[in-house]
Amino acid sequence: MDSKINKLNELNTLANLGGGQKRIDKQHANKKLTARERINYLMDASSFEEIGKLVTHRTTDFGMQDQIYLGDGVVTGYGTINNRLVYVYAQDFTVFGGSLSETHAEKICKIMDMAVKVGAPIIGLNDSGGARIQEGVRSLGGYADIFYRNVRASGVIPQISAIMGPCAGGAVYSPAITDFTIMVENSSYMFVTGPNVVKTVTNETVTSEELGGAETHASKSGVAHVTTLNDVECLEDIKKLLSYLPQNNTETPQALNFKLEDEIRDVLSDIIPDNANKPYDMHSVISGIIDADSFYEIHKDYAESIIVGFARLGGRSVGIVANQPMSFAGVLGVKSSRKAARFTRFCDCFNIPLLVLVDVPGFLPGTDQEWDGIIVHGAKLLYALSEATVPRVTVITRKAYGGAYDVMNSKHIGADFNFAWPGAEIAVMGAKGASEIIFKRDIAAADNPVEKLAEKEKEYADKFANPYEAAKRGFIDEVILPKNTRRKLIKAFASLENKKVDTPKRKHGNIPL
Numbered sequence: 309m310d311s312k313i314n315k316l317n318e319l320n321t322l323a324n325l326g327g328g329q330k331r332i333d334k335q336h337a338n339k340k341l342t343a344r345e346r347i348n349y350l351m352d353a354s355s356f357e358e359i360g361k362l363v364t365h366r367t368t369d370f371g372m373q374d375q376i377y378l379g380d381g382v383v384t385g386y387g388t389i390n391n392r393l394v395y396v397y398a399q400d401f402t403v404f405g406g407s408l409s410e411t412h413a414e415k416i417c418k419i420m421d422m423a424v425k426v427g428a429p430i431i432g433l434n435d436s437g438g439a440r441i442q443e444g445v446r447s448l449g450g451y452a453d454i455f456y457r458n459v460r461a462s463g464v465i466p467q468i469s470a471i472m473g474p475c476a477g478g479a480v481y482s483p484a485i486t487d488f489t490i491m492v493e494n495s496s497y498m499f500v501t502g503p504n505v506v507k508t509v510t511n512e513t514v515t516s517e518e519l520g521g522a523e524t525h526a527s528k529s530g531v532a533h534v535t536t537l538n539d540v541e542c543l544e545d546i547k548k549l550l551s552y553l554p555q556n557n558t559e560t561p562q563a564l565n566f567k568l569e570d571e572i573r574d575v576l577s578d579i580i581p582d583n584a585n586k587p588y589d590m591h592s593v594i595s596g597i598i599d600a601d602s603f604y605e606i607h608k609d610y611a612e613s614i615i616v617g618f619a620r621l622g623g624r625s626v627g628i629v630a631n632q633p634m635s636f637a638g639v640l641g642v643k644s645s646r647k648a649a650r651f652t653r654f655c656d657c658f659n660i661p662l663l664v665l666v667d668v669p670g671f672l673p674g675t676d677q678e679w680d681g682i683i684v685h686g687a688k689l690l691y692a693l694s695e696a697t698v699p700r701v702t703v704i705t706r707k708a709y710g711g712a713y714d715v716m717n718s719k720h721i722g723a724d725f726n727f728a729w730p731g732a733e734i735a736v737m738g739a740k741g742a743s744e745i746i747f748k749r750d751i752a753a754a755d756n757p758v759e760k761l762a763e764k765e766k767e768y769a770d771k772f773a774n775p776y777e778a779a780k781r782g783f784i785d786e787v788i789l790p791k792n793t794r795r796k797l798i799k800a801f802a803s804l805e806n807k808k809v810d811t812p813k814r815k816h817g818n819i820p821l
């Protein structure tokens with residue numbers, strides 16, 4: 309019996325070594341943790357149970373039968389993070405560069421299937437040279453098996469991808485389908501075709517970092533939702549993100565213990581400048597409303613005219629979508645509409661109530677925007693909010709103009725509670741633009757057109773640049789003092805806890821993609 313136990317111990321030791329000590333040292337020299345170290349850091353102590361540790365590839369081409377590594381380049385299994393069950397895979401760069409073989413893919417698919425069966429989040433730690441070149445189409449098939457499962461699991465269990473090394477070619481499409489992609493700065497990159505192909509096809513000279521590094525995807529493409537300084541910070545971020553999410557689409561996120569006190573926040577009274585055209589930072593409104601230090605921002609450096617992220621309100625998870633007057637006056641553009649729509653749909657999938665903070669002058673004008681399809685991209689946000697059945701509450705802090713008023717979680721598209729601060733301006737357009745159109749003849753005929761315009765502007769502003777016309781019609785449920793906002797929101801969301809909405813029977817809607 310002893311010899312049999314020794315055999316098992318030997319195999320386990322061998323598997324733990326992955327591609328061997330030399331390659332582990334190289335991984336460390338590149339300031340990267342190994343797959344096993346990453347998993348150990350991510351999961352609660354001793355909670356990880358590995359599955360498929362002894363799996364090997366089946367390839368015999370190119371002398372591969374002599375290069376067998378137990379586990380075949382990916383560590384898979386389950387365990388807990390803050391006592392919650394999760395499934396995880398971590399690609400092992402020390403084995404054939406973490407490249408994906410048929411069996412490597414089978415291991416990932418196995419735990420994806422289990423995660424869906426038991427309703428637990430799945431986390432992928434990616435660090436791979438892509439398709440296992442020695443395996444050809446079998447590897448491509450493996451990728452497609454994963455993509456298919458990513459799609460089937462979408463909206464059923466949360467899926468989080470960490471990019472902790474290379475991720476190139478078609479491999480990028482699994483993270484792209486998952487809910488969140490977190491990239492490690494300076495050691496990860498993602499692109500469909502690398503710098504060499506780019507040079508051949510378009511004659512552009514670009515580095516991997518410029519083409520598909522963390523900063524590029526966080527600010528230019530929006531492919532990365534979050535970036536982190538290093539592996540450890542990345543793993544910490546996964547834990548943090550997970551804390552706002554439920555296990556699956558049949559559950560609500562776990563609330564934290566929270567003792568409510570007098571929830572008046574005077575700090576909210578002094579944020580809006582007297583001059584309506586002066587910007588202010590919507591982050592200060594957010595932090596004035598939510599539980600202390602609870603904001604976890606998504607897409608922080610992408611399409612900054614809108615802010616999205618998770619927070620807690622009285623201990624409960626909420627998703628926040630908020631215009632940012634500090635960036636392009638908070639206008640809705642192609643990118644900001646897409647960003648907010650995607651976030652809204654995530655929250656709706658996973659029963660996370662939505663808080664929408666509005667200060668929006670309208671949609672961004674210009675040929676760039678029109679030709680890039682602001683019509684269809686703006687419609688994404690309109691569609692996403694209209695279809696969301698989670699509790700939805702709106703606060704208009706200042707401007708709500710034009711179509712953007714409708715889009716930003718208005719009553720008309722199904723919001724549950726709509727509040728406005730006393731300085732809110734809810735109208736078709738700003739007073740100046742409106743007066744120039746409807747009083748064009750009066751102004752032209754006036755002895756002093758400038759004075760006339762100012763007079764008409766004031767007349768229009770007095771009538772419409774306030775929240776009371778909307779309140780009269782019930783489009784705004786209540787005009788509230790800024791300092792009472794937190795208290796109102798906690799009560800509003802509590803009252804909506806058992807909200808149920810029947811949706812029409814259909815296969816699925818056809819969101820304007």
Ligand code: HXC
Pocket residue numbers: 331403404405406407436437438439440441442448451452474476477478479
């Ligand atoms: C097999 C691979 C591999 C791959 C790397 N290795 N990529 N083995 N298949 N795709 C092996 C190397 O031979 C090497 O083995 C070890 O992994 C580490 O690789 P290095 O090149 O030494 O590491 P580094 O210098 O850090 O460069 C990493 C790299 C580079 C940039 C990822 O290895 C590389 O360019 N690899 C090829 C990437 C690629 O073209 N993949 C296919 C993309 S197409 P030893 O034994 O020396 O340690 C694709 C299609 C997917 O993925 C489509 C899905 C639908």
